[in-house]
Structure formats: C-alpha cells, structure tokens
Amino acid sequence: MRLALFNDGRLAIVDGEDLIDVTEHLTTGDPGAAGALHQHIENVARGGAARTEPAGLTGLPRIPLSDAVLEAPLPRPGKIIGAPVNYLDHKAEMEYTTTVADLGVFLKANSSVIGPGQDIVLPYTDKRTDQEGELGVVIGRTAQHVGVDEALDHVFGYTCVLDITVRSGEDRSTRKSFDTFTPIGPWIVTADEIPDPDSLGLRCDVGGTTRQRTNTADLIFGVRELIAYTSSVMTLHPGDVIATGTPAGVGPIGHGDRVVLEIERVGRLEVGVDGSEAVPYTQRPGRRAR
Template structure:
C-alpha cells in the first residue's frame, strides 16, 4: 500500500490516480501533531491491522489533492552520516558511518511535498542530500540484522538538507524545513529488498545524484541493527539512510526532486528570500 496524508490531515490510500479517504478506519482518537498515519502505524503495532474496503469511499484525484508530509512529526529522525563510499570520497572525509555512528535531527524540521526549504544564510552553502527513508513499525531494541526488516512499516523519500558550517551535524541539519518527507509511505510488503533501489536527485532540472541503495556502507538491515543497539526505535520513527555523491548548493527558486524506485517522487522548492549573513546569526 501507499499511504499519504492529504488535505489537512486526511489519511489516504493511493489507488491508481486517486486517493481513497480511509481516515475513519482508524481507531477513534483526537487529532495529534504526529498525524493520522502515525496513529495507524501504532494501531498496526498493537495488532489492529485491518484490510481497507475501498468500495463506496470518497475519492480525490491525486492531481487535485494537497499532499502533506506523511509523518509530520515523527518521534525521532535518525541520520546516517557518510553511508556511501562515493560521498565519503567527494567530501574528502577520513571517516564513515562505521566510525561516526548516527545522529538525530529535530522532528520540527519536517515539511511535505510542494513546500519550500528555507535557506537560513546568504553566504553559507546549503546542500541537498537525497535519501531513502525507513519508517519503523515496531519497537526495536538490539535487534539482529537478519531480523531487522521485521521491524519496518514502510519506506519513503527524504531530503536531508545541510548547512556547510562549523556546528554539530544535528544543528546544521535541524533548521525548520530541512527534512522534506514524502510523498507517501510505501508499506514494506511492496519492497522485498530495500538494498536494491535506484535513487535519483535532481536540482533545477539537472541530475546531481544517481545511485543504488546496494552501495550503502551500512545497508538497511545493518543500519537498523546498529541504531537499535544505541537507542530504542519506536513505531513512526524515521531513519534517513544516507546520501550518495553529488551533493551541492541550493539557490532561491530551485526545485528539488528525489525519485526512488518503487517508493515515489518527492518535489519541493527553495526559498532564499529570508536568508541572512552568517555573522548576523543569533548568538554572535
């Protein structure tokens, strides 16, 4: 299944060129910032999975729907630094994820399809990093790599936006709007091998990144096993699996597109109209 949030928080199942509204099939609950899909993932974890009967349900053409981030406020976003050898080479890093471990991004940095990345600084390079996102479906603590995919709910497209400045990774990657996610979440049964997916990222109509997740240093299984050895993963958490070579600066007016085989196509804009000189940042 492909599950999306649309039109201010409705939960939709993608069926051909339509979104079928299945919001009322969730267990009754109040609206929360985490969103209806997050609630559904938790419902499934509690054993409440159900088949969707689409007959007679309201449909909205995808072309007319306003898609939101499928997980507007995940419990946590885990990043995988330097997880492709070609990215390690282009950035001239001497270390990789095997040395660095993982990092956390603020969940307030999430935006959805069609929204804008807001550049904070006019004189510091801000790069795009296209990545496969893994959505956790069950609480995972110290799981074995061979069992890791049993803990996955699904997959999505992620952009890990990064300022090239001197602060810690979590700061440079946690500005508001710095984690576009979407356009939906594809359930794990649709993707038998997440370590064999073609990924492409275009900026301003030109392809900057093209890779296969087979080239990950820590593949999806190993990444879940490693991360869960450090911190418990909970339903709705997102792991951004790392970016390949081809990162580069964003400019006002750019369109950024991440396209991942079997997952989907995420497109966002870039707004530099509010950028300030780095030396004028608060705290200087």
C-alpha cells in the first residue's frame, strides 16, 4: 500500500492513478505539524488503526493523482538519521578513509524536510552543494537494542530521500540541515510491499543526466544492520526516518536543476533547485575574522 499526503495535509491511499482520501477514515482530530500520516503510523503502532482493506474504503472520495498536489509524507518526522559512507564506491570517490562502521550515524534537523515538486534552496554561491539519493526507512514500532533478525519487524515502510549536502568545513549535521535539504516522498510504501529492502535498484538524475545508479544490495550496513546498530545508540520511535546512505555519483546542483530520484518498488521523487537567494560563504551569520 502507498500512503501519501496531499492538498494541505490530507491523507490518501494511492490506488493506481487515483488517490483515495482516507483522512477522516484513518485520523482523528488535528494531527499537528507531524502530519496525518505520522499520526496514522503511531495509531498502527498502538494497534488502534482503522481497517484499510478495499471493502472498508467503499464510497470514500477519489481524486485523480494528476489533480492533486503531493506533499512530504512526513513533514516533521521525530528524527532524521543519516548513515555516512554506507557504499564502498562512495567511499572511493570521496577518498574517505572510514565508513559507517567507523563513523556511526548522524542527525539531520527535521525542519529540513520538503516534499515533491518543491525546491532545494541553495545557501551559498561559492560552496558546492551536492545531491545524495538514498532509500529512506520509516520506523513503525519503537525499537531499542533490536537484533538484526528482528529489525524489519520495526519498519512501517519505505520512501525516497534526498540528503542534500554543502561541501564546507562544518559538522555533517550542520552541512545537511539547511531548510529544504531533505526532500522526502512522493509517498510511503508499506513494508509488506517490499519484503527485502536490500535488493532495490536506485537511480538519481540531475538535469536529465544520470549521476547515481546502484542497488541497495551494495550497502555496507544493510537495512537490518543499520536499524540494529542505530537502535543500540538511540531509541527509534514510530515515524522516525533513517536515510540509508548514498552511492557514488554525488555532484554539484545549481539554480534551475531538476533532481529526480527513483527507487524500484518505492517511487519517483522530483524536486527543483533555487539558487536565487544564495550568498557568499563569507557572508554567513556568525563568521569571525581570524
């Protein structure tokens, strides 16, 4: 099942070329900034979700997908967790001496999320900003010190994530947390649709040219290992998102570019790039003369 947010936070099941509006069927009250899908994930974790079988959806409004404005399925996840250097080919291209096994994971600000069709806003005119296409794992059950064999039992679903990165000297969490630096979408595919997340084709294009092409089978820490490791460091809660790492092919994005990430069995996420308000790096707030 594919679940999406659309048209000012309404919740839908994607059914072919239509959206079935299940906002009133699957949510209660105001879901707040985290959004209706986040509320639904929490309801599922508590065992209190409404039925979503086709028989239970008869008579609900249907909207052509072409007429809807899709939004980030999780506009404010509790945590966004990144896995640095989780493909060997990316390690080689960046000339890193370490991998995720040495570095552990990092956090991105949840305020950096945008959805399909929105723009990545470049902060600097003179610092390279790169695209990084990644499989996103959405946690569905609280996970703390879970084992590799049980890790997938804690997954709600999967989505596309672009981990946008400024190549400057700050810590990863700073360089990757600018507003708009975490496009997510176009929807979440529930875990039952993807029995093996470590066998998915991934492709990322910028300006119509393919830059990244891989299979998640090449991850250093596969999805199971990544969940197990991360849950040994921090408790994972329903609605948290793990970005599993990017393969070789990262490169600069510029004003007017279109960035497209496609992941097999998950979906296609497309966003734009806006550099119209970028400033020189030396003009950033807080700079001090040396």
